[in-house]
Structures are given as structure tokens and as C-alpha cells.
Amino acid sequence: MSGTLTLPALRGRLEADAPLGPQTWFRVGGPAELLAKPADAEDLVALLAGLEPAMPLTVLGAASNLIVRDGGVPGLVVRLPARGFGTVAVEADGIVAGAAALDVTLAEHAAAAGLAGLEFLCGIPGSVGGAVAMNAGAYGTEVKDVLDWAEVATARGVERLPAAAFRFDYRHATLPERGVVVRARFRAAPGDAAAIAARMAEIRSAREASQPVRARTGGSTFRNPEGAKAWALIDAAGCRGLRRGGAMVSEKHANFLVNTGGATAAEIEGLGEAVRERVLAHSGVPLHWEIRRIGVAQ
Template sequence: MSWQDQLPAVRGKLLKDELLGPFTWFRVGGPADVIFLPEDAEDLAAFLKALDPAVPVTPIGVGSNTLVRDGGVDGVVIRLGKAFAKVESRSDNRIFAGSAVLDAILAREAGKAGIAGLEFYRGVPGSIGGALVMNAGCYGSETKDVLVEAYAVTRSGEQITLSNADLEYSYRKSARAAREQLIFTGALFEGRPDEPSAIEARMAEITERREKTQPIREKTGGSTFKNPPGHSSWKLVDDAGWRGKPFGGAMFSPLHSNFLINTGEATAADLEGLGEAVRADVKSKFGVELEWEIKRIGKPA
């Protein structure tokens, strides 16, 4: 009998051999052995506590910054849903958001509550869980600038609270989250007081800027590469001649050359292959090592 036939009882849903492509913004990728959609944090914790420690566990959030390889993902993929999508303003210019809340929704709700400082989230694709994992940010601000504390479940099923410092943030990374395979369930943020109309105006500017400069209506994963010290990834990709150049069904966007897009019928192999070709070309031409910002998971076909 396989481990898939001995899964712990849950209140949420367990899906077996389900394709992961529809769960990601790239719309590519093979199946997961099991997808778990927990009912709430307690359901998630109980499941992880009872699950065989040898079974790999992979959270995917809303799949905005994730490339699932064509061969699929071994073990259990966890996708958090409605129960983790609550936003609640608190006193002292603080606001709580569940990890399934879209970053743009948090920005909007903070603005309605007169809490400034979170406007940058209007320009970040994805959800709060992903933002916590990778210290997401844009336009000069990032998650560590506004985070008070985060709530997570460990691989062993323990529910914990972590301070900003506990997460050991650096550029696009939480060392603690990576090291301990944390699954975030929510977080508390703090801004500063301001008039909702002024906050809304700043978010409108971010929206307008993003729509003019990023392919937000394409099948994409946001920024493909991290900015190397002293360089901009988009300029390196552009200078190497890869802007708008087809590679199978993949391409770096003509609008923003650090945005990898699925032009229609790309495979995960097309997308990752293009990224690796660009990395090699940039290293050869400019001596700069591009590091993936997009999370690539699973196995090749």
C-alpha cells in the first residue's frame, strides 16, 4: 500500500494526480501526487503532524511566481484557499491578512482603513504567503519594511508566530522560511496614518505605471530574475538581445524584458529552457550571474 492510500483524515479536500498548470499563472506543469486544500490552519497543522515525515510537502500559494515542471511534483502540494483569505484592520495602524489574500487586495483594504505604507503591494503579483516567503516588494519598498509578525505551520505540524527579525530577511528571501519549510497562514502589518484618498491616489499611480510597463495580462510569473548587485536584470536580458525573441512557446516580453511569458502553447521545458539560455548568454557576454526569482518546482517530463 502506497503513502497516498494512507493519508491522514482531513476536513478540507485531497485531490490525487491533479494537474498543477491550472493552479499557476503560467498555466503549465504536470500533476501533483496529492493536492491538499485545508479547511483552516488547524486542519493544516493536524494533517502535517500526522503525515509521514518522509513525504515531501510543497506550498504553492496562488502560483504567481511558480513554474511547475512538466513531470509534476512528488508528494503533497498545499494550496490555501478561502479560510486564509481574510483581511482585518486593527488599531494602531495595523492590519491582518491571511496568506491567500492577494497582495493588491491588502493594499486596497489598508488604503480604505487609512493605513499608508502598504501601497507598494498594489504592484506585486501574487499573495501574502508568497510575499512572506520571498520578502516581496517593488518601487523601493519590501515586505520586511511593514511586517510586524507572521503566523506559520512547520513541517511537523506546529503552529508558530515569528517576529520580523525571526524571518532573517534579505533581498527576495527569508532564510528562516527556506531552512524550516514554513507554510505561512497569515501576517500582521503596520503602516502609518493618512487620508484614504491620498493613499488611493498613490496606488492609482502604481497601477498606471505597472500597466504601461509590465505584461500583466499575459501568462507570466512576474520578475524572472533577481537584480544582481549593481545591475538591473531587465537591462542585462535586453542588452543580450532576448527581448521579444521566441523560444518554443516562450518569450521574454517585448514590454518588459525581465518578464518571461507563455505566448500560448509553451511547456514548462520551453519556459525554463529559455531562462537557462538567457542566463548562459548573459554570463558569457557580461560576466554576470543571473539568479532565478521564479520558484521552479517538480521534475522534467
């Protein structure tokens, strides 16, 4: 990485050669060439406006569904801090939340207010910005089903866009070029508090029982192919428990990769590629990564 990048003045924090691995759920990966944490949306807009067009830009959320490669991430990495981007406001028929607010926090605020329809978010280990950017979903509901609007910062300012503008697809949203989600509104409806609490408890219990939630993992590794379940294809190909260095296919859920301790990003990604090869050879079905992989190999 060049080490020669320059940025406009920032009221927030700016760090060169900033470690990213400890911030990811896998706990692997190299540094960011530059890591910026803007103070607020105005600070972020100024930052984006001052970037040279050729400067690589990467935006991180909670870094839960992510592999940072061992060589690190060139250019500028932006991560929105909770202070400035983590507020949650309850309204009569919905919740407005900053991009840095955790999905589970949003679900808990809705439940406390007796608002139904956002319970699924307690089963998604990420942040609001990431949930919008990847159309996160679980337990039969996706962000596209409940999003009213999201505000996106670009070099031109902050624009409020309706849900339809994001052209949502499976685990994908179309954002403006170099755009960063800063806030979003999710609609909900008054409901029975006991029923909402019971549904959230059911989701948490199901997740605890079926997923390696206490391991160093990145969530669901591969997208479910049309008409199939990725975990079942992986299991049928004999990959459950498969290892590469410190990386392993979870014994608990075959569509999860885990860092058993001391794994490198290359080992985790390489194991994923080995799984894809085995599944294709066994069933003829190609698996596509759901985990985001960024940076350069070492």
C-alpha cells in the first residue's frame, strides 16, 4: 500500500495503518491504509467531497459478515462511530436509526415500544447501515420489507431516498456511487408486547441452537441457491468439520466458517473456496459467497 494518501481535514478520527482484524468477527486480516471515523454526517460529506476520484473507498459496518484479507485494505476505509451515527428514535409507527446502531438494538427499541414487525433484526449480527446496504434478512423477513427510507451521504450532501430507489435484491442494494448510508427509517405496527417478546425469544433460541454464535465466525458464508439450502449442499459434499489451518467448517452449522484460533484470512477464504469446489463436484450446484471479502492477499 502506498502510504502517500492525503485527505481533507476531518473533525473525527483519522488513523494510518490502522489494524482492522480485531474489529472483525473473524478476528483476522491486515490494516487499513487509512481509517476514518467521521464525527457526524456533515463531517462525512466533507470527507467524501475532498476525496480524489482515484482513491479507493471502503465502508465498514459492524464487520460481522466480512473477511479482511491479510494484506490489508488499500485507500480509505470509513467506519461510522456510534457517537454521531448511533441514535435510535421511536415513532408511532416505526423506528428511525443511525447507521451505526446495531440491528439488535433497533429490534429491542421496537419491542420496548410495543411495535411489531422488526423482531427479525434481533437475529442479524450487524448494524443498520450494513443491513440496508446488503438487504439483510432472517427468519422470513428482509430489510426491503420494512424500510421506508434511508439517508445516504455522498460528496454532494445527504439525500433521503425511498426504499424503491435501492432496487433491492437478495442480499444486495444499489447505492449512489461512493454513497454511505447514515440513517434509515423502518416501519412497524403497534402489537402485543408479550407476543413480540415471545417472537424475539424464539428467534434468539433458534439462533443459539443452530448457529456457532459464540465462535469467531462471519455468519452465513454462502447464499442459498435457488430452491436449495447451502448448508445441506455443504453437508452432503462431506464438508462439515473440514479444516484448513486454524479455519474450520462449523460442526454445528455447515454454512458457517469459524476461526478456531490463530487462523489467517487466507486460510478462512481458502477453506471457503475448497467447500465451493467440493459442492460443485458433488452436486453440480455453484455456491456464491455471501460473506464480503475485501483487501489484498499477503
